[in-house]
Amino acid sequence: MLAENQPYSPISVFADEPMVMTRIYDAEVNLAVWNRSLARQVVDYAELLCQQSVALQLRSIVEPASTTQHLIDGLPDKTGRLDFVKDVAGLVEMFADLFELERVGIRLSIIDNTMCPRFHTDHLPCRLVTSYAGAATQWLPEATVDRSKLGAGAAGLPDHLSGIYCDPAMIQQLNTGDVALLKGDGWHGNSGYGIVHRSPAINIDEKRLLLTLDFAE
Template sequence: MLREPTDGGDFGGAPSRSPLHGRSLLLIPRSLERSMAAQLDVAILPASMRLRLTGDMNALPRAVADAAASFRLEPSLADWLSADILELARLYRETTRAARLVVRIETIIDDACRLFHTDNVRFRLATTYRGPGTQWLDTADLSLLAEGATPTPDSIRRMDRGWIAVMRGGKAATPDVPALPHRSPPIAGSGATRLFVAIDEALAG
């Protein structure tokens, strides 16, 4: 189950103000169920698999279940993963008011998006089920990136496995609330395989 954000955001009912109001990042720390995490750690995942599912909350349950089955996981693990991804989709819909969603489920064995960047979306939800989580920078460091400076190790923040981030993208950025710079953690050559999920709004047209 999802845990409320530590800073008091509210996902129940129909809040009068989005928990993303005035924020570049909504971060929800959580731990995955221990038994499911242990099963994921030893599962043989296909390398560099990228699934893209589009639909509303009526269509996504079947699509997500079929996607989880394609990973050839134990049935109980596939059911748990499907249910958790759908809960994230509901969280994204309630938080952003998006009607149709794009759900990406990926296995990653390289550095993927190794440079800090912002996304050309309104908001993106990201979580990592296996392997190291997404890295991000405080928006105060945007000026350094614009000048081509390399972030120092101390300035790089890291999501733990299972944590949920809803990150503001360029299409919702304002001068006062910029998009969040982030990247995939460098894992090339480490032998690690990440299982990563991202959720965006599906745009018309």
């Protein structure tokens, strides 16, 4: 809890245990990251998905209990599918339990371009993000951000020219496999302080396998 009249400067927290996710309820936390390593079978299946010619775009609203079957029905039957599905389903269950949700919005996508290249905030309460393959999400620590350069304040300039940050070394990036909760402007009491983040730039021959989970209530 922030002391009365204390300047608000959101922080990020990190741990190698999933319990760090509960810190998103702390008023001063706008990014909670579970640093983890993916099982070899999960990595191999993710890479197989990225190698297929048909782009994967799986988007739906699910109940946690039905997630496993939903994913099995929607994903190619290749070696490691069950391990991958169990991992995703576990994240859906964790997300639903943490926020007491009966349904979760799930999006699992293979991305071959820079999806959200500009630093921005989300106008929603909270989103879970993890990359199973390829480069992961980037963000700016609060002390390094000039929020007046968000959106229209950038005057159409790209991030490296807009002044939203003054040194590219300030840009932080998740690791592949990390699970992050990104608090948005829609979280109660957090308007104007959502975590500032963007998609990483990727080369023409690269692909990302990205999972995002959202409130569906």
